[in-house]
Amino acid sequence: MFEEITKQIKEIKEIVVVTGAGVSQESGIPTFRGKDGFWKNYNPMKLATIEAFYENPKLVWEWYNERRENIFSAKPNQGHKAIVELEKYATVTILTQNIDGLHQKAGSSNVFELHGSIMKIKCTVCNFKSSQIEKFSQIPPLCKCGNMLRPDVVWFGESLPQDVWKNAIAKASQCDLMIIIGTSLVVSPANTLPIYAKQNSAKLIEINPEKTEMSSKMDLVLRKTGAEILPKLISIFKEN
Helix, strand or coil: CHHHHHHCHHHCCEEEEEECHHHHHHHCCCCCCCCCCHHHCCCHHHCCCHHHHHHCHHHHHHHHHHHHHHHHHCCCCHHHHHHHHHCCCCEEEEEECCCCCHHHHHCCCCEEECCEEEEEEEECCCCCEECCCCCCCCCCCECCCCCEEEEEECCCCCCCCHHHHHHHHHHHHHCCEEEEECCCCCCCCHHHHHHHHHHCCCEEEEECCCCCCCHHHCCEEECCCHHHHHHHHHHHHHHC
16 A cells, blocks of 8 residues: 555655654654653643633743743754654645744644644633743633633643634645554544545545554555654655
8 A cells, every 4th residue: 555655656646644643753842642741640620621721820930831831942953843844745734733943843834733832831711822932920810801810722622723623624635645644543633534534535645653543544554653754755756
């Protein structure tokens, strides 16, 4: 199947790359559900729901600030950089479940953050949003309107930003190739993206060291990390 897909590379014009926490693991950012993941020592319902935030905003903010420090110091790995290089050979759209901003830091130009960004904040009441990275003088920080600020991320039980999700569906529905990297795609609605791609007869490639529930639906499965295999995949585009 690998040979079959590579023969079609000249015909591939639209590529959608769907990424999860695994693509950033080699940048020093732990995954959520792996054996060394973020959720190993924390109950997500105590840290990543709006109910948890209102119950203990200081705890939630302290945890997110710790994550922010880790993410701010992280650098894109070879997987992120290879995706940037892929733009030389096709139109590339990234649909990421990550909130770390490493795709943008690497230089990718068309990134849709399905679950928001840890780099951004928003008010819990008014329409205020900001992407200014700052250290807050008090925890939890307050908006000018007097209400609490929160990380601008999608928590469990919350809907994805509708404009972002509509664009994600549109891009998935028109791609020739979807590359799914470092995600088990167990979270809805992101797990429906391959279905939209298949409706356009797109080929599906999964890059993940571990088997997932989606593996059986893939045209090609590569049991490597993104940093390991993506540069090799890009080399095929160069040769064609």
